[in-house]
Amino acid sequence: MGIAESDKALRYISQLDDARCAGRWQDVPELCRKIEKHAPHRRCLTLTARSEAQIAAHSTQRPSTASSTASSALAKLIPSLQSAQEEESDWVQDAFQATVCLGWLHYVLEEPGLAIASLPGDLKTVFSQLQETSASSWTRVCMVKGAFLKGSSQEKTGLTENAIQSYRSVLSLLSSTQPTAGTPQFKLWTEHLLVRLCHLSDQTADTREYIGPSEALQAFRLWATYWDNTAKTHSTEGANAARQRRFAWKAYYDTLSDILRRGLPYEPEPTISNEYSEKSSGHTNTRLRQRAELKKVETIYESLLLKETEFPKASDTNHEIVSWADSVMDNWRFLCGAAWSNADLGAGGKEAVGRGVLDILYRAATKTFHSTQLLRNLFTVHASLADFDLAFKAYDAYVEIITRGKDRAEKTGEEDVAVDDDNTVLMISAEAIRLLCRYGSMKEAEKAVQIGHQIEKWLEQSEHIVSSTSEAGSARSTKIPVEPRALAMAYAAIGISQAQWARFTYEADARAGIQAKAELYLRRSLDPNLKESNNIEVLYALALVLAEKREIQAAIKVVKHTLSDETKQKTSETIDGAILVGQAVDFGRERKLIPVWHLLALLLSAREGDFGAAQKSCEAAFEQFGDPSVLFGKDDDSSYRSEHLKDIDGNNHTNSGIIDQMESFEKIGVLQVKMTQLSLLEEIDGVSTAVDGCDELLALHARLFGDTSAETVVPPPAETLMPPKTAGGGIRNSIFRGRGSVRGAPNANQAGSSTAGNSRSSIVAPQPTAAPAIQITDEDSNNHHLHLLHHHKNSDSQSGVQRSPSKLRKRSANSLRKKSPVDSEPAPEVPQLPEGISNGTAAQNSGVAQDHARQRSASGSVHRSLDNSDRPLRSIPHNMSPNSQPPPSGYTQHPLKQDTRLPMPFWNAEHILSDPYFSRIQSRRQKITLLVSIWIFISGLYSRAGMLGEAQDATKEAFKLVETFESEVAQESSTSKAFAEQGWGGGKSVEELWGDVYAARGQLLLSQESKHEARVEFERAVLHFPSHAGAIVGLSDILLDMYCEMIPLDSSKIARQTNKSGAEDQLSPPVLSRLAARDRAYGLLSSLTKLSTGWDYSEAWYALARAYEESEEMEKAKKALWWVVELEDAHPIRDWDNVTLGGFAM
Secondary structure (H helix, E strand, O other): OOOOOOHHHHHHHHHHHHHHHHOHHHHHHHHHHHHHOOOOHHHHHHHHHHHHHHHHHOOOOOOOOOOHHHHHHHHHHHHHHHHHHHHHOOHHHHHHHHHHHHHHHHHHHOHHHHHHOOOOOOOHHHHHHHOOOOOOHHHHHHHHHHHHHHHHHHHHHHOHHHHHHHHHHOOOHHHHHHHOOOOOOHHHHHHHHHHHHHHOOOOOHHHHHOOHHHHHHHHHHHHHHHHHHHHOOOOOOOOHHHHHHHHHHHHHHHHHHHHHHOOOOOOOOOOOOOOOOOOOOOOHHHHEEEEEEHHHHHHHHHHHHHOOEEEEEEOOHHHHHHHHHEEEEEHHHHHOOOOOOOHHOHHHHHHHHHHHHHHHHHHHOOOOOHHHHHHHHHHHHHHHOOOHHHHHHHHHHHHHHHHHHHHHHHOOOOOOOOOHHHHHHHHHHHHHHHHHHOOOOHHHHHHHHHHHHHHHHHHOOOOOOOEEEEOOOEOOOOOOEOHHHHHHHHHHHHHHHHHHHHOOOHHHHHHHHHHHHHHHHHHHHHOOHOOOOOOHHHHHHHHHHHOOOOOOOHHHHHHHHOOOOHHOOOOOOOOOOOOOEEEOOOOOOHHHHHHHHHHHHHHHHOOOOOOHHHHHHHHHHOOOOHHHHHOOOOOOOOOOOOOOOOOOOOOOOOOOHHHOOHHHHHHHHHHHHHHHHHHHHHHHOOHHHHHHHHHHHHHHHHHHHHHHHOOOOOOOOOOOHOOOOOOOOOHHHHHHOOOOOOOHHHHHHHOOOOOOOOOOOOOOOOOOOOOOOOOOOOOOHHHHOOOOOOOOHHHHHHHOOOOOOOOOOOOOHHHHHHOOOOOOOOOOOOOOOOOOOOOOOOOOOOOOOOOOOOOOOOOOOOOOOOOOOOOOOOOOOOOHHHHOOEEEEEOOOOOOOOOOOOOOEEEOOOOOOOOOOOOHHHHHHHHHHHHHHHHHHHHHHHHHHHOOOHHHHHHHHHHHHHHHHHHHHHHHHHOOOHHHHOOOOOOOOOHHHHHHHHHHHHHHHHHHHHHHHHHHHHHHHHOOOOOOOOHHHHHHHHHHHOOOOOOOOOOOHHHHHHHHHHOOOOOOOOHHHHHHHHHHHHHHHHHHHOOOOOOOOHHHHHHHHHHHHOOOOOHHHHHHHHHHHHHHHHOOOOOOOHHHOOOOOO
């Protein structure tokens, strides 16, 4: 090995090694002098050390002071270093250090090619040989340093793939080195190397072809280990180094996001903590680790980004902040989609993820100025968490900024590219309308109409064709980037808002016009030129509008087209640059078609009572999934099909089916189909057969919503995921443009709001899985009447509304329809649907009905579509070179700036939107409302079967449920407002539920001819809910019977009135009581028929006609009766609002 060193020489050599590792370059010359004195044979070592000190001094100079003189002085070191390296044969490490120093010298002199040539060709082999010896600390530094210098030089010469290999050659050394044991220079060069390797390992960059995800994760995890132990407290080279470190974390986050979104195999870090392994195993454990790693990287990158980013000027945009927020939103959509479950995400599940995203968005908002992207994202996430008040505060602020931007653009002619484009604005506004109509009630429907008017205004402002002249003088037309599909969704949203408002408006004369406008815009949305002619949601809404307009035949044609194969789409394709987002789920199309099949069944039942075909439509809703085990799970095979009426306990479902993946609104829709099946069964086979299906209905409910004892409460989100403490007074107020404190609203009564501390629960009240005992007797079923259960008419309809057997029956349209001339005014010109679907008619007078041809309907076959494959996106058509087209006229000096924003993504046709995460009380409200309606429905069946005891038991079950729910609401808030409000989500208020129960008890007493007792129950129902249709009609009938002396007056009341009457009274007290009864019935019914709960309720109009007749207003009575005939001619077996809980929005 050479000459043995003296103790002094060894000591000085060790001190030199320490000085170099610590970067104390000022000590190097003196130590080299001492080594030359005591170990003159170590010339290569001392020359290398002196050269390194000079290079380090040169590198620390400012660029302006690094003169050519200093560079030439460095260049003079090259020959001596080369000779020393070549002559050194005894000390291998000294020669290697000289080699790296020579490469560093060329690198500093900006000679990357010479640097590559100077450094070893096979770094990995050289490093392994050096590690076999007792490598000094500086040699280890030189190994990392050499790998970085060679890799960086290769990057500069375009050898990216070789650069990655050079960087990776030293990873084994870094993996075996304890980060805390590293010296300052080791940490410095390790950071340089890992930062560059992280940048090149980004799986979303062009370099992804040179390195796979698993190798990329290895580099990122080494960087994370280094960061945890070193980089947090070790700052190098100022702001530029900080920015590079931040970019390394961004590359790490982008790679994890890419693995998540593309579904690539994820390999957990072997040394990761076993925090989750004790709780789960296998697939779920892997996902817990994946989520934990993503969250860790997310937190670190966000903290660096916010720390190093300044608040922008009003004219600037922090693009990195906005891009970061968009990336977080993309991950949120995936994590909270169908592919991931709550168990995969740990404590708090998907709701906790959403709360965490909200925190990130609000913190990002502190570094942006009026960002429409952030406001849009806040609206989306708040809505998903059922924070609807905050969601629409964000939307209102968003609209204000957009409106100002459009007004400014209209004046100046220049569009602000920092503001969302027209596609995005239209789509977000359409989503706002969908949320308002699906989850809101009357107040929300009114706001939806206002948003629809705003969309109409925007569409009028936008010029869809712009004519310009090129330099050659030729005219050309250029479409501004408004996607046809965005326009289609905007038209559909306007139509849905109008259809929803038609249900609620008090202006009876305007209702027909509103419905006609709804149909007009829905048909515009289905224009084939807008590429949405087969949109299931829009076709469903149009069919429902036509049904409510009593155009049954036209509605059936639309439904048949919806169920046909033409509405199938290849969901993974991109059309005209439009990005399809949302994960396609199994049987997504079939799940969307369940309410469509249900609507078809109701339409067929309204068309001359075609109950057989309607029953087949209900069956088709389930049969479209193929084997029953696909829908219900293997343990349930054909348990819930109507031809199998047998007891099912609904427990121990080891193999889940599609229904276990359904959202709450979908499950309610399935139960509604089953209730319609029983109603049809009652018509076809008699009420006694339908009664046998009650236990099946209850078992299906237990299967869908579970049993109380088997349900678990979702744990509350972690404390770190709570909304910011300044959310009420600081950040959110500034974001929502200072429109008052968010905390100003009474938190206890914000029905849509839920907090992380108030975790969601799926607990439901105890319910038996079998109906009360049924004793079948020989019953003549020919005299029973249709039972119409108004499950939920938006927010104001009532359960338990029944049709009296003595009143309305189906009549021939030809024999009963009032004759009147057909309106000669032409129908509005709207695009026709494929297959010649009827365009409908113009708005009709309430006394005019159309004669619909009666045809049998054959259900179209439905096949599932499961194209879930991921394909790369096509290039975006409008992102072309600005010079590829001639400039428009008037802009030769200042050409238009090209809009390179991505087009607004459109939802995948196979994607099922998740329901919002409602608060515990709102979730309970939905379930209680549903179960109460089921018990009232069962009570009606028992009552018509003559099983009055079982009917009474069913109403008692409903009574207990409402009583329990009332106590739960009282725990949240004991104010009268809390009991009267229904909130968001389709459930009913406590008062309305009491109205349903008391009305059902009244109907039961009526069936026993106990009219005075029934009157008491109806009075209670009206006291709780003044606009309860069933209670008002039942009460009014009794009052009119009293007026007609069909039943006696209340004797005790007469006695009290007799004592108070004076001698001057001209009418006796009984007569006054009967007149008061008639006038009260008149007033109640007049008001009811103007409300959303009664405008299309034929029983109310029939009772009102009777009140008119008893008041000797014969003309009004005739008009009312003709309206009854028109309603009854197109009346389904159950009301239209039973199809789905969301009204016209699916």
